[in-house]
Amino acid sequence: MTEQKQVILHGFWASPYVKGVELALKIKGIPYEYVEEDLTTKSTLLLKYNPVHKKVPVLIHNGKPIAESLAIIEYIDETWKDGPPILPRDPYKRSQARFWVNFIPQHLFTAMILVLKTEGEEQQKVVKEVFEKLTLLENGMKDFFTYGTATASVESENMGLVDIFMCSFIGAHRIHEEVLGIKFINPEKFPMLFSWLKAINELPLVKELAPPYEKSLGLVQSLRQNALKSTAAA
Amino acid sequence: MTEQKQVILHGFWASPYVKGVELALKIKGIPYEYVEEDLTTKSTLLLKYNPVHKKVPVLIHNGKPIAESLAIIEYIDETWKDGPPILPRDPYKRSQARFWVNFIPQHLFTAMILVLKTEGEEQQKVVKEVFEKLTLLENGMKDFFTYGTATASVESENMGLVDIFMCSFIGAHRIHEEVLGIKFINPEKFPMLFSWLKAINELPLVKELAPPYEKSLGLVQSLRQNALKSTAAA
Incomplete structure (x- = not known):
């Protein structure tokens, strides 16, 4: 059995959408593995995890993929409730x-x-x-x-x-x-x-x-x- | 003092964005006043409530405006918690x-x-x-x-x-x-x-x-x- 990291982020260093997700992960103090994608030859995993848009960011949590930066950030906020809140409560x-x-x-x-x-x-x-x-x-x-x-x-x-x-x-x-x-x-x-x-x-x-x-x-x-x-x- | 309806929706009959908000209000059983906008001559109120996009839908709840259909629907779901849930809980x-x-x-x-x-x-x-x-x-x-x-x-x-x-x-x-x-x-x-x-x-x-x-x-x-x-x- 290989050990699988709980949280993996597929990204591209210059993407503001990816950066938003990284900020959210860091604010919550969540350890994650970062996979840099070459956008000219996208990885098989990226195509598998985001078959609709084939774009970064994709966050994989316990094997389940999430795409779209705002959806990912809201997911992070709702899942790791112990960290500082990202969305206002009201x-x-x-x-x-x-x-x-x-x-x-x-x-x-x-x-x-x-x-x-x-x-x-x-x-x-x-x-x-x-x-x-x-x-x-x-x-x-x-x-x-x-x-x-x-x-x-x-x-x-x-x-x-x-x-x-x-x-x-x-x-x-x-x-x-x-x-x-x-x-x-x-x-x-x-x-x-x-x-x-x-x-x-x-x-x-x-x-x-x-x-x-x-x-x-x-x-x-x-x-x-x-x-x-x-x-x-x- | 004139009586002000608690929930007012500015809309246009053929807009799918407006229809989504109306469905959400009906699902929750929320009474609301509907104001049909003439999109060729937008009302002063619409311009006041949505100065950024000047578009319908705008929902006004207790005098406070909300624009963008998804933001409105999530607001409805989070505010009227007693009605049927619109977003999944997980x-x-x-x-x-x-x-x-x-x-x-x-x-x-x-x-x-x-x-x-x-x-x-x-x-x-x-x-x-x-x-x-x-x-x-x-x-x-x-x-x-x-x-x-x-x-x-x-x-x-x-x-x-x-x-x-x-x-x-x-x-x-x-x-x-x-x-x-x-x-x-x-x-x-x-x-x-x-x-x-x-x-x-x-x-x-x-x-x-x-x-x-x-x-x-x-x-x-x-x-x-x-x-x-x-x-x-x-």
């Missing part, structure tokens, strides 16, 4: 947290990635959209922090669901800003987002999981170069 | 339910809508994609029902989360099939999906909420005609 606060962790990847992050893939007038239009979405998030977070997230008090190193998504998707904004020469998280325009991200990025847990700056920068630069090449070829 | 089954209620609207339904908006070769490609996604769902549901959804036993009229999404997004497949002349939910290809949808559509609750067949047919026909017109004009 149903209304939970609903607001779920709303924003939908907005951050699907609306804000998607637009930020599109900026990397466009140029000229088209890019200006997308940049305007990113600023509109950042304004919505800045204003929304004022209400959100007023309602209180119960678990989202970054000061106490107790990250909540929205902190996790903010960290995974927007935490590395400086890299995008450096590659594009555009300041997105401007402290004068978005004082709340700026100080929130600063506090998140200073957490020991977040520093521990951050890939080397140069490695991330290289990836974003090559994404940008490939996008420009294919635009030029089209 | 964390693993919950994770699987959350996975599929992401897949049904974002992957399957999106592709089905695209079939309405395309023609010729392009349409054939999308139709193939719909059948691939139906195959994934048919196979996935075999596992899902094996794990058991705890609350998804349609026979007992106790609809669960995945039943709700299946009903709202795919329940009216016959209308799409009639407009397009394509049989999607073929009982020979997809025996499980076919019998599941049939059982769902026979529930008194579902019949009660279904808009008149002719009205839905008219809407889908006009969607198709407008899409073809704009293709011809392009």
